[in-house]
Amino acid sequence: MKTQKISNPNKPLAPDSQKRLLAYSTAAGLGAFFAGQNAEATLVQAPGLAPYPLVVLPQPLGSTNATDHYLSIEGGSITNFDLNIYPDLLSHPTTQWPSQLIQLIGFVPNTNNPAIVNGQPLCPPFSDGTTNAYIGAFFGGMIIGNNATTFTPSYHPSLGISYNYTSSYPFVNSHWTEVPGFPEQYVGFEFTSSVDGQNHFGYMDMQVNFTSATIGGATEEVVQSVVINDCRYETTPNASVTVPSAIKITSFTKDPSNNNLITINFGPNWANDNSSTYVLETSPTLGPSAVWVTDPQALVSQTGTANIDAPATYQALTYPTSGATAQYWRIRKQ
DSSP, X not given: OEEEEOSSOOOOOOHHHHHHOOOEEOTTSEEXXXXXXXXXXXXXXXXXXXXXXXXXXXOOTTOOOOEEEEEXXXXXXXXXXXXXXXXXXXXXXXXXXXXEEEEEEEOOSOTTOTTOOSEEEEXXXXXXXXXXXXXXXXXXXXXXXXXXXXXXXXXXXXXXXXXXXXXXXXXXXXXXOOOTTOOOOEEXXXXXXXXXXXXXXXXXXXXXXXXXXXXXXXXXXXXXXEEEEEEEEESSTTOOEEOOOXXXXXXXXXXXXXXXXXXXXXXXXXXXXXXXXXXXXXXXXXXXXXXXXXXXXXXXXXXXXXXXXXXXXXXXXXXXXXTOSXXXXXEEEX
16 A cells, blocks of 8 residues: 655556556666566455556545445445545635545444444554554565454554645555555455355555645645555455565666666565665566576665665666666566
């Protein structure tokens, strides 16, 4: 799950593009990407949220109405979640409220029995620094299930909050980050199946996008969209699921003033690794003809340490091979 501010919004990429676009290439034929991992074979993609990405938009600015987008994981007879986006009310003439929330609420099928819900967002062990806990993202490799490290939000099932009365908006709760290098942010959940009536565990790859809007002479941070890039669940009742590990190239630059120095910044969605864990490999081609070898000029270092908000970040430095007409790089985890 990613929380992101977007100044120049673009149309969301197709699902396949989102999973494959871990590359940056220049007009000179230089490129870098991550040698990706395979998906877990025991999981199935939630048919009820297809096609992906699922993009949910808020109501127009100034509206007093929230957006309720009801989610059925399997697309069957049971509604599991209400993806709720609060209206932006800071500049509303009669109903003013300085914050905008995004919540993933377990659906209550019978209002006379609110303790029974068809879905429940889940969290890893964390605290946002106060007595309140919101939805937090799971790191890669974490296990979601009936265990000591899976919890329900103790306060509100909020994905993100835009506070327009402070200088630090949008508010990003613990284990939820705008820090580049966290490529996939996964929300854990359990839900009641419409097929067998049992509880199943899964995760959603989610992204909350904020943008700036000028209203009444003031600049506000408002919710632009909530995107579900993927959603998968375990078909075996009460079986745990493991959050996928992923790495993202966050930037790729070439410095002509320094012998065309190549700088590749990247980050995983798990905690600290020793920089020697990562290897920069290079090839003159892509596809079946690619021959990947360790780049002998490469220097890989850690640029940021992991904390409760984000995993570590890393950087690879190298130079193009002399005389090469095209060259590509990839990050491999040993």
